[in-house]
Amino acid sequence: xxxxxxxxxxxxxxxxSIDYGTEYVxxxxxxxxxxxxxLVADRDxxxxxxxxxxxxxxxxxxxxxxxxTFLIESTQTAGETQHTLSDSNACIEVMTGAMLPINTDLxxxxxxxxxxxxxxxxxADVREGxxxxxxxxxxxxxxxxxxxxxxxxxxEIAIAASVGAVHVPVKKLPSVVIITSGDELVAVEQIPLxxxxxxxxxxxxxxxxxxxxxxxxxxxxxxxxxxxxxxIQNALTQYDVLILCGGVSQGKKxxxxxxxxxxxxxxxxxxxxxxxxKPFWFGRKNNNVVxxxxxxxxxxxxxxRRYFIPWLRKSLGIPAMDNIYAALSDDYVYxxxxxxxxxxxxxxEGATLMARxxxxxxxxxxxxxxxxxxxxxxxxxxxxxxxxxxxxxxRYGY
Ligand SMILES: Nc1nc2c(c(=O)[nH]1)N[C@H]1C(S)=C(S)[C@@H](COP(=O)(O)OP(=O)(O)OC[C@H]3O[C@@H](n4cnc5c(N)ncnc54)[C@H](O)[C@@H]3O)O[C@H]1N2
Ligand code: MOO
Ligand SMILES: [Mg+2]
Numbered sequence: 001x002x003x004x005x006x007x008x009x010x011x012x013x014x015x016x017s018i019d020y021g022t023e024y025v026x027x028x029x030x031x032x033x034x035x036x037x038x039l040v041a042d043r044d045x046x047x048x049x050x051x052x053x054x055x056x057x058x059x060x061x062x063x064x065x066x067x068x069t070f071l072i073e074s075t076q077t078a079g080e081t082q083h084t085l086s087d088s089n090a091c092i093e094v095m096t097g098a099m100l101p102i103n104t105d106l107x108x109x110x111x112x113x114x115x116x117x118x119x120x121x122x123x124a125d126v127r128e129g130x131x132x133x134x135x136x137x138x139x140x141x142x143x144x145x146x147x148x149x150x151x152x153x154x155x156e157i158a159i160a161a162s163v164g165a166v167h168v169p170v171k172k173l174p175s176v177v178i179i180t181s182g183d184e185l186v187a188v189e190q191i192p193l194x195x196x197x198x199x200x201x202x203x204x205x206x207x208x209x210x211x212x213x214x215x216x217x218x219x220x221x222x223x224x225x226x227x228x229x230x231x232i233q234n235a236l237t238q239y240d241v242l243i244l245c246g247g248v249s250q251g252k253k254x255x256x257x258x259x260x261x262x263x264x265x266x267x268x269x270x271x272x273x274x275x276x277x278k279p280f281w282f283g284r285k286n287n288n289v290v291x292x293x294x295x296x297x298x299x300x301x302x303x304x305r306r307y308f309i310p311w312l313r314k315s316l317g318i319p320a321m322d323n324i325y326a327a328l329s330d331d332y333v334y335x336x337x338x339x340x341x342x343x344x345x346x347x348x349e350g351a352t353l354m355a356r357x358x359x360x361x362x363x364x365x366x367x368x369x370x371x372x373x374x375x376x377x378x379x380x381x382x383x384x385x386x387x388x389x390x391x392x393x394x395r396y397g398y
Contacts (some may be wrong), residue, residue, distance in 0.1 A: 003273035005380070006306075006339040009282070013270050016284055017314035020172035020240070026159040030152045033170035034088055034316040039156075042163045044136035045145070045382045049100035051076075053131040056091040056113070056120055057104035058284050060128045070120040076101050091120055107131035149317045158255035171316045176209060176216045178202045181247040181256065182295065183223045195320050199299045200366070201245050205304045212312055216243075223253035225327035236288050243308065246295025247280040256292050259283055265290050273380055274339040276363035277303045297366035302341045302375055305394050322330060324357040326376060326393040330383045334378055341375035343368060346395070355393060369396070 004012075022036040032310040051057065058070055070091035078097030085092050085103040092101045100107070100309050107322040109131065111126035145159050146152075152160075152170070160168050186192050199220065206216045213379055217239070221231040228247070235242050247256040248270070257270060265285040276299040281292035291308050293300040310320040326346060334340045343354035355376045360368025374395040378385055385391070 001279070002269050003269065003338075004269040005273050006377075008242060009269055009272050009280070009307065010310065011284060012333050013056055013311045014314050014320055016289055017311055017320075018174070018287060018289065019239070019315065022169050022172055023172045024167040025155060027165050027168050030160065030168045030170055031154075031157060031174075032211060033152050033168075034085070034318055035137065035146055035150045035152055035156070036169040036171050037148055037315075039146040039160060039165055041139050041141050041143055041145050041161060043139045044341070045138035045162075046133050046135060048082075049098055049135050050133040051094045051098045051100055051107050051131065051285075052133050053107050053109045054095050055093070055103050055109040055111075055131070057085070058091045058109050058126075058268065059103060060105050060126075061086045062089045063126050065128070068122045070122075072115070072118050072120060073277065076164070092140075093115070103330055105129060129300075137323065140165075151318055157267045162164070171213070173214050174312075174315065175238070176214055176243060177219055177239040178205060178216050178234050178243045179219045179221060179235060179244045181221050181228065181244065183224060183253070186221065189221075201295070201300045204297070204301050204366070205243060205245070205293075205308075208301075208304055208309065210313075212316070214311075223247065223255065225255045225259060227257040228255045229262055232259050232265070235265065236265070236285060240288065242290045242292075244281075244290065245290040246293075246299050248281045248292045248294055251316050260290060260292065272339075273337070274302075274341065275336060275339060276336070277306075282307070294363075296363040298343075298363040298369065301366070301369065302363075302394075304342065305375070305396070306377075322392070322394060324353075325390045326353040326392065328376070328385055328387055329354045329356040329387045332357050332378070333383060334385070335383055337380055339380040340378040341394070342378055343372040344374055344376045344393070345371065346393070348375040353393070355391070373397070382393050 015055055065091050073090045073092050074083050075093040075096045077095045082099040083092050083101040085101050108389050113120045113122045164247055180199050180202050186195050186196045188198050219231055221227050244256055247254045265283045267283045272282040277294055279294045280303045293303045314320040342357055345358050347354050358372055374393045377392040
């Protein structure tokens with residue numbers, strides 16, 4: 001059977017991205033959400049001529065005319081209404097964050113003068129307009145400070161707070177269920193019998209999705225065709241996205257492709273020319289998309305990271321692909337006509353991100369992922385990769 005290529009699978013998956021619309025969330029809960037509409041400045045940034053140093057405010061003209069001593073008229077602190085300098089040869093003490101007083105246009109730091117009997121004596125040179133952060137210098141009221149399709153992080157949350165966006169418009173997230181299958185799997189709390197293992201893959205995938213603020217539900221099904229069909233049928237009515245894990249290969253109890261077919265999910269591809277993750281199945285029924293990932297832990301992780309995350313990013317309106325590259329630290333040979341996701345340790349050599357291969361014991365060896373930070377994508381057209389060759393990298397975390 002002809003295997004679907006990684007390139008073709010990527011195209012199909014991205015073509016099936018879905019826009020879930022917009023919702024409003026409290027700005028304090030908007031971290032890692034995607035902005036749906038521009039966030040507009042309600043005031044200038046900064047909103048007034050802002051003093052940037054503790055000291056005194058004077059008029060440049062008085063200094064230019066030779067004035068070097070200044071009588072202190074008053075003290076303007078942050079949070080006070082604006083003072084006015086009445087004698088243009090005098091000064092007002094000012095604190096960082098205060099409004100620059102009317103009739104003054106520069107600020108001199110305490111370090112640059114002494115005060116004796118209420119009179120300031122300068123001991124440093126002064127520049128026109130120094131130590132003032134001018135109104136509207138950063139951004140003007142009415143302009144979009146943050147554009148739609150921005151992933152909101154700490155600085156963006158500060159902007160939202162500053163413009164009074166108590167609730168921010170963000171892209172809605174799909175509801176996602178992760179369905180595990182396998183009679184060998186037991187819950188994390190249980191002590192497995194000799195022939196059993198704890199279900200772990202799905203927690204890796206669920207954690208990956210948490211980076212995008214998606215909280216998944218979990219469903220477990222036994223290796224039984226009618227139970228599998230029933231679970232898929234229920235999930236299709238309750239969730240936007242189904243991520244299945246396991247049961248997609250050639251085994252006697254690998255019922256997932258059959259059950260998806262009988263429940264009316266159209267198969268877009270099954271089996272890719274890649275390693276690991278070859279038996280990956282992807283399909284759609286109306287607005288439900290279904291990612292049926294191979295059960296081996298490294299395989300399910302590779303597929304979730306390489307295909308589900310780009311699908312999600314495209315659905316949310318942010319760039320789908322990472323487009324990050326690393327250079328191989330050593331020659332590497334992969335003798336198979338498949339795209340290979342090579343586990344690598346990442347390190348920096350000067351300005352270059354380097355990738356050192358550390359393969360482990362195949363796609364069942366998820367402990368090896370602990371020692372690695374990403375998968376290097378080796379295209380299927382080649383078998384020999386030279387030290388220094390630059391290839392796409394899919395990092396696990398940040
Ligand atoms: N004759 C063939 N056999 C296999 C092929 C093949 O092409 N021909 N492909 C192999 C590849 S590649 C993979 S990957 C696996 C995929 O298997 P399934 O998707 O059918 O997954 P299962 O059989 O259910 O499980 C495989 C493996 O993964 C473990 N697993 C499953 N779910 C979990 C979980 N939630 N947590 C932890 N571990 C899990 C499961 O116990 C098995 O060890 O098939 C190969 N076989
Ligand atoms: O590709 Mo399977 O995904 O090798 O273990
Ligand atoms: Mg199997």
